[in-house]
Amino acid sequence: MRRTRIVTVVSLSLAAFVAACALRGPDAVKQHLWWSGFGPVLPHDTFPADCDQCHVGGDWQTLAADFAFDHAAETGVALEGAHAKAQCLLCHNDRGPAGVFQQRGCVGCHEDLHEGRLGPDCADCHTQWNWRPTDQRGEHQHSRFPLIGVHAATACNRCHPGAEVGRFVPTDPECVSCHFDDLAATDNPNHFGLGLTDHCERCHLPRTWYQVDTGN
Amino acid sequence: MNRIVAFALALACFAPPAAAQQQGGAVQTVELRVAAQRPRGVLVDRGSSDGLAIGDRVRFRLRGGGTVDGRVSEVGERNALVLLDDPKAQVELGARGEAAIPSSRVAAEVERIEPAPEVEETAPEFEEHPPWERADDEFQADEPLLARVVPLRPAERTPSWRGRLWTSADEYTSSEDERTDGYERIGASLFGDNQLGHGERIALDFEVNARRTDLPPDPADQDVDATRLRVDRASYTLGDSRFSTDRVEFGRFLQRGMPEFGVVDGAEWGRRLDGGNRFGASVGWMPEPDEDYESGHDFQVAGYYRWVFDDSELASASLGAQKTFHHADADRDLLVAKVEYLPLEGWQAAATAWVDYYTSGDDAKGPGFDVSQLYARAWRRFSGGDSLAFTATHLSIPEIDRHEVPPLSAAALADDRHERVAAEWEHRFDDEFSLAFEGGLWTDEEESGTDGELGLTKREFWCDGGRGELALFGTRGRFSRTYGARARFARDDAYGAWRADYEFAQNLIDGFASDNNELPQHRLRCGRDGHFGDGWSFACDVEAFFWDQETAFALHVFLQRSF
Numbered sequence: 005m006r007r008t009r010i011v012t013v014v015s016l017s018l019a020a021f022v023a024a025c026a027l028r029g030p031d032a033v034k035q036h037l038w039w040s041g042f043g044p045v046l047p048h049d050t051f052p053a054d055c056d057q058c059h060v061g062g063d064w065q066t067l068a069a070d071f072a073f074d075h076a077a078e079t080g081v082a083l084e085g086a087h088a089k090a091q092c093l094l095c096h097n098d099r100g101p102a103g104v105f106q107q108r109g110c111v112g113c114h115e116d117l118h119e120g121r122l123g124p125d126c127a128d129c130h131t132q133w134n135w136r137p138t139d140q141r142g143e144h145q146h147s148r149f150p151l152i153g154v155h156a157a158t159a160c161n162r163c164h165p166g167a168e169v170g171r172f173v174p175t176d177p178e179c180v181s182c183h184f185d186d187l188a189a190t191d192n193p194n195h196f197g198l199g200l201t202d203h204c205e206r207c208h209l210p211r212t213w214y215q216v217d218t219g220n
Numbered sequence: 221m222n223r224i225v226a227f228a229l230a231l232a233c234f235a236p237p238a239a240a241q242q243q244g245g246a247v248q249t250v251e252l253r254v255a256a257q258r259p260r261g262v263l264v265d266r267g268s269s270d271g272l273a274i275g276d277r278v279r280f281r282l283r284g285g286g287t288v289d290g291r292v293s294e295v296g297e298r299n300a301l302v303l304l305d306d307p308k309a310q311v312e313l314g315a316r317g318e319a320a321i322p323s324s325r326v327a328a329e330v331e332r333i334e335p336a337p338e339v340e341e342t343a344p345e346f347e348e349h350p351p352w353e354r355a356d357d358e359f360q361a362d363e364p365l366l367a368r369v370v371p372l373r374p375a376e377r378t379p380s381w382r383g384r385l386w387t388s389a390d391e392y393t394s395s396e397d398e399r400t401d402g403y404e405r406i407g408a409s410l411f412g413d414n415q416l417g418h419g420e421r422i423a424l425d426f427e428v429n430a431r432r433t434d435l436p437p438d439p440a441d442q443d444v445d446a447t448r449l450r451v452d453r454a455s456y457t458l459g460d461s462r463f464s465t466d467r468v469e470f471g472r473f474l475q476r477g478m479p480e481f482g483v484v485d486g487a488e489w490g491r492r493l494d495g496g497n498r499f500g501a502s503v504g505w506m507p508e509p510d511e512d513y514e515s516g517h518d519f520q521v522a523g524y525y526r527w528v529f530d531d532s533e534l535a536s537a538s539l540g541a542q543k544t545f546h547h548a549d550a551d552r553d554l555l556v557a558k559v560e561y562l563p564l565e566g567w568q569a570a571a572t573a574w575v576d577y578y579t580s581g582d583d584a585k586g587p588g589f590d591v592s593q594l595y596a597r598a599w600r601r602f603s604g605g606d607s608l609a610f611t612a613t614h615l616s617i618p619e620i621d622r623h624e625v626p627p628l629s630a631a632a633l634a635d636d637r638h639e640r641v642a643a644e645w646e647h648r649f650d651d652e653f654s655l656a657f658e659g660g661l662w663t664d665e666e667e668s669g670t671d672g673e674l675g676l677t678k679r680e681f682w683c684d685g686g687r688g689e690l691a692l693f694g695t696r697g698r699f700s701r702t703y704g705a706r707a708r709f710a711r712d713d714a715y716g717a718w719r720a721d722y723e724f725a726q727n728l729i730d731g732f733a734s735d736n737n738e739l740p741q742h743r744l745r746c747g748r749d750g751h752f753g754d755g756w757s758f759a760c761d762v763e764a765f766f767w768d769q770e771t772a773f774a775l776h777v778f779l780q781r782s783f
Contacts, residue, residue: 044371045462055314056283062257063378064313086782089753091382098374098461104533107562111479117452120480120558120572123597123611133716133749134386134757134780141743142706142723146671148638148662148698152727153739157392157765157772159401161431166509166624168429169452169483173593174617174625176636177664177698181626205699205731211739212396212770 046096065093081106085132117170149177153210179204246323254280254315255370261303262311265370267296271326272319278302280317292319299370374419374461383410383424386780394772397435405429409453418458423473425453431511450513452483465492467500472515475502478524478540480556480572483507485515496528506544508623518551518622520544535561546621553577571596576618584633585619592618605648611660612641635665652679669696675706685712693725701728704741716750716757742766747776755782 051058060068076082083090095113096102105112110126122129129137140160144151151158160167163182164175180187180202187195187204195201207216250270256263262280266272276292288309294301304311311317385408392401407427415422426449433444455471458464469476470487477490477500486504493499501523507515524540538558544551555575562568574593578585591614599609616637617625628636642660649655659672675691682688689708695701704725711718727739747761756779763774 059313062310062312064372065378065380086751086757089755094382098463100462101531103564107533107564108560109562115474116479117474119474119482121593121595123595124570125597125599125609131749133751134759134778136388136759136778138759138761139721139745142721145673145693145695145702146642146658146660147695148640148664148667148669150671150695150697150700150702150725150727152700152702152725152729152741153767154394154396154770154772156741156743157394157763157774159390159392159403161403161511165511168450168511169507169509169513171509171624174615176617176626176628176632178632181628203731205729209729209739210700210727211767 045098045102046092065091067092086134087132118172119170121171121173154212155210178202179208247320248323248326250319250321252278252317252319254311254313254317255299256372256376257311257313258301258376260307261290261293261301263370264300264302264317265298266319267298267300269297271321272300273321273325276319276321278317278319280311280315282315283312373463374414375417377414377419379412379414379417381410381412381415382783383408384780384782386778388778389775390777391775392772393774395770400432400434402432403429419461421457421460423453423455423457423471426451429511446511448511450511452513466490467492472507475522476500477502477526478522478538478542478556478558480558480574481520481522481524481540481542481554482509484520486520496531496533497526498528499523499525506622510623518544518546519548524556534563535559544620544622549621551622552618552620553579567598567600569596569598574618578619582619584630586634590616590618592616599644605646605654607644607646609644610642611644612639614639638662638664653677654679664698667698669698671695671697681709683711687711699730701730702726715752716748718746718748720744720746740768756780757782 056068058067058071060066075088095105100112109124110116111124114126128143129140131138141151141156149155155163160172164172166172175181183204187201193200200207209216248271250266250272252264252266252270254262255265264278272292272295274292274295278290278292280288280290282288288304288306288311290302290304292300293303302317387406388404390401390403393399405427406429408424410422410424412422412424414420428447428449430447431444435444451472453471453473455469455473457467457469457473459467460469460476467476467490468487472483472485473488474483475481475488477488477498481502484502484504484506486502488500488502488504490498490500501521503521504519505515506518506520507513508517520542522540522542524538526536526538529535536559538556540556542552542554542556544554553576555577556572557575558570558572560570562570572593572595573591576585576590576592578587578590580587593616594612594614596612597609599607601607614637617628617633619633640660640662642658644656644658646654646656654677656675656677657673659670661670662668671694673691673693675689677687677689679687687708687710689706689710691706691708692704693706694703702725704723706721706723708719708721710720721744723743723745725741725743727741729737729739731737742765744764744766745761747759749757749759751757758780759776759778761774761776763776765772765774
């Protein structure tokens, strides 16, 4: 059974990969000539020859205060949020072609501290102004464990111990995974003694931490 | 050739420097520019092909007025290093200068580049050209740069620091026995480039945080207080540029070649091959992924190979293997396979699989391979702003000794799994209205369910920069069913955005026969994001939760300075 599942997954992945390569358009990607001749990472071919129109100071990284460049109009790529104020070298640098960074999405430039486990669409949770996650409670509706009752007003790390370092999976949804200490500390009634160690939802409501419905 | 002739015509604009005078005879001036700064000198954009030689005197004209003199100490074919007479003098990049060189040397160079044709004994007769009437066009500053620009290498860049300092607070309080939770943090993320002059990159990321939970005065409960310093990153990286095929990083860092292998306290080496393929290996201890980030319990060795379709990395496939040891005992054998297809237009796709290999000693799982996690996504953005995406995920809990997963029984380890397939679709009717849908189906070892949300957005709603959203959602979860609606208003301005949400959800909890199975839930949230030109940004949100018997409030504050 397990082997069948693996074979299926690998076969589907390979088939999708081959199909995607076969469907590639002739001019799907146009890259800056990042490698050629080790010229500037940002092509200067069409720039004015008077360097101090843009560059000031003792290095090439400092730009004039009145420097302006309409990135969306000139390149077709709009710079949103904090990207609009970022230094050019953060994207256009020696570490790789900016075109490749762009096509790889956020992880082209930013480290994926979720280690690839949450997928490539960072904007589901993060803003482009300060990378601060917003309204994950709403996103939690799209899981098998919507946050209801006291869970909605609980810090993430109470259920996801790795939340502080970007780890949210795997998380077991069973009550006892998070509430084992509560279970162990309860002696009125003695849950262990009575065998009340699973299916907490038979009695406990998520309305409060302590409320119990014994009507069942 | 033309350049040399042109320079030859610009004779004796200033006093001939000593080197040329010492050689005697006529001198010529070679104009040059500063291309890069070096310790005690500068690199200029003229070399031996322009007639420069070691010992030639050079005079630079500063933009702010005045001159600085120097002497050529090294000469390449197209550039030369000039050591300044005054090592403390500053000559700006792009500054112009002149070198005076003997005319005989220029003539010899011209002869070398273009030997003079043999003169025929009988010169052919030709009609003399009438005098040229049109003068040479004067070069204008805004004309394209035709000269080749010399790039700076990482080790030549001005040392710099960038990053952010931030602080945040999240406070919760509920009406039930006045329970409160607090979580305060202050931290920094810093990146230093070329601080030690080797073109290296230094990364530092750390925070100090304090958690506090005040529980009701029940003997069975314990208040929780903890203050921690956590270092997330502290690493030194060399290479990682187009001038170097190798990359080495050591310290505490997230693995670059295969981030799926996680953070290590150790070292990673990688090499880029012709065509863009890469391979590498890493070794080190793995911090436990929780709030303590404690290291020293788990050791790992890993290797990977990444194949790319071409330089553009339109498509790539990666395969990596990791072997971990927990307290020196063999623990996890993990394979990670990853494929990406990422054209700038059309469908894009990415998939990653985490595959564990178990031996007969792994009682819960049994010997063999097991896909412990799979993430696959295909998406496309259409012209006009429409988009469509499909996602499939699989999760099971790996049988490992490392403190990475919740402690579970053998039966749970063997059976627990979770799969979900989802679709996201957005359609823009025009510049103002759009409709979005997100829905999914899930199944696990016990049940299956579904979730869906349909939302309508109107831009320029109510006021300039305003945006209104109305969404209906429903979830068939593991322990409950939820139906509800959410209304949202946001307004962007030049300094950030205001936002306000109201959400109502009716929760039907499984397993209760009495009226207690219904739990209505109201959630109100309003906040403000702000950002300013000097790198400051902040965010503040207030949330209120109302149930039929209890209430709770949350406050989130965030302040950041980027530089």
